[in-house]
Amino acid sequence: MKNPEKNIARLKAIKEMGFKISIDDFGTGYSSLNYLKLIPASEIKIDRTFINDMITDxxxxxxxxxxxxxxxxxxxxxxxxxxxxxxxxxxxxxxxCDYAQGYYFSKPVPFEEFIKKLK
Structure with a gap:
């Protein structure tokens, strides 16, 4: 984050509007434990690189x-x-773990197909 104070203030304003903030790909790239205390997140998403090999590694x-x-x-x-x-x-x-997503449930599908599956 180039301007952490400004971005965190924006995220707090967004959360106050009722939106939930998710920290994506937690544990990789730019994610940091420091973000957990600074960002008003509602959830974190564990990156697939950890999930892929957790059974064998x-x-x-x-x-x-x-x-x-x-x-x-x-x-x-x-x-x-x-x-x-x-x-x-x-x-x-x-x-x-609260939620899971991936090919076990479904491969990515076009919106129209997703709506059909919901019905």
Whole structure:
């Protein structure tokens, strides 16, 4: 964030309007633990790179556990990205993850097809 104070003020104003703020791809790129205390987030999204290998890589599993625990302590919801198997989903449910998204549920579909699936 080039201008953190200005952007955080904007995010707070957006949240006051009733919108929820999500920190995407948490744990990678520009995400930082500092953002958890500065940004008025409602949820964090765990990046798919951690989810992909958490079944076979203990380090990824431990990182997912830590991210979920931090989120819970800070009263944030957790979304896991890249859930592709029942095993992923089961692990995440056991760990207390609130939401999951990925190919296990559906591949990306055009809007019209999505509406048909809802009906």
């Amino acid at each position: 203990n380090n990824d599993l431990e990182l997912v556990k830590i991210i979920i625990n931090i989120a819970k302590i800070m009263n944030l919801k957790v979304v896991a990205e890249g859930v592709e198997t029942k095993e992923h989903l089961t692990f995440l449910q056991i760990l207390g």
